Amino acid sequence: MSEATRQQPSTARLTEVADGVFAYVQPHGGWCVNNAALVVSRDGSVLVDTAATEARARRLRAAILEVAPAAPRILVNTHFHGDHTFGNFVFPEAMVVGHADARTEMAAAGLHLTRLWPDVAWGDLDLALPVITYRDRITLHVGDTRAELIHFGPAHTTNDTVVWLPEREVLITGDLVMSGVTPFVPMGSVSGTLAALERMRALGARTIITGHGPPTGPEVFDVTANYLHWIRDLAREGIAAGLTPLQVARESDRTAFAHLLDSERLVPNLHRAFAEEQGAAPGAALDIGAVFAEMVEFHGRLPACDA
DSSP states (O other): OOHHHHHSOOOOEEEEEETTEEEEEOTTOOTTOOOEEEEEETTEEEEEOOOSSHHHHHHHHHHHTTTSSSSOSEEEOSSSOHHHHGGGGGOTTSEEEEEHHHHHHHHHHTTHHHHHSTTSOOOSOOOOOOSEEESSEEEEEETTEEEEEEEOOSSSSSSOEEEEETTTTEEEEETTSOSSBOOOOTTSOHHHHHHHHHHHHHHTOSEEEESSSOOBOTHHHHHHHHHHHHHHHHHHHHHHHTOOHHHHHHHOOOGGGTTSBOGGGHHHHHHHHHHHHTTOOTTOOOOHHHHHHHHHHHHTSOOOOOO
């Protein structure tokens, strides 16, 4: 995707992908431009994730009220990152649900994302943490639709939640999977994501609402797995050659994954792969500030956040 294309205004769309299940897709799907999902019944609705800015979250709320009988009573956060959680406060009626570690990480991170991209019109944000937390699995009921919240990870982060709707054969993955967008695992795990992909595949979903990019089918698991196997192979080769993650990134042939948006994520992904190959536990903390700075150096500029 060209920079010119990235900068063109885009319209988010609420699309029904199964009976009573909607994907709220925000093109182009790059940094800070995430997706949400909505499960609707006659009795109410459950929202999965919000948006990065106040304006985007208010547009999401307006779109929901066009298809749902009322504002959502329950709001699920798939992980702690601000693009998925900053808009929570726009839904004051909702009880926010998330993994226990998501609440902890949200509180620790605060509004840090806004300092990375100070020129974005974030709005008057008010951090709203999960008030219901779980550890392994919890079930929500939306009319006759079960929503199984399952913790997979460490993967994208240490606190990822997927939402599985077995009656609708729909899986909402958060950023464990992204459609047409480069995976991002420096706060989680390469091996953990590969294991999570197999667990997600075994659920048998036909439709996948990913954290970024358009809804897709289970083939997205293969793209993500292929990329992460490539990252792991690069890390092993780099360690054997005595190279750093940045050196490996600069020397790598990225042709096979050139179609994925935000390719600069190669550098932080390699840092995670290097750490794991050298014995770090999945999810062990990295110096994310230093890793992000190295990604900027590799990219030649700050990555574009078009929120």
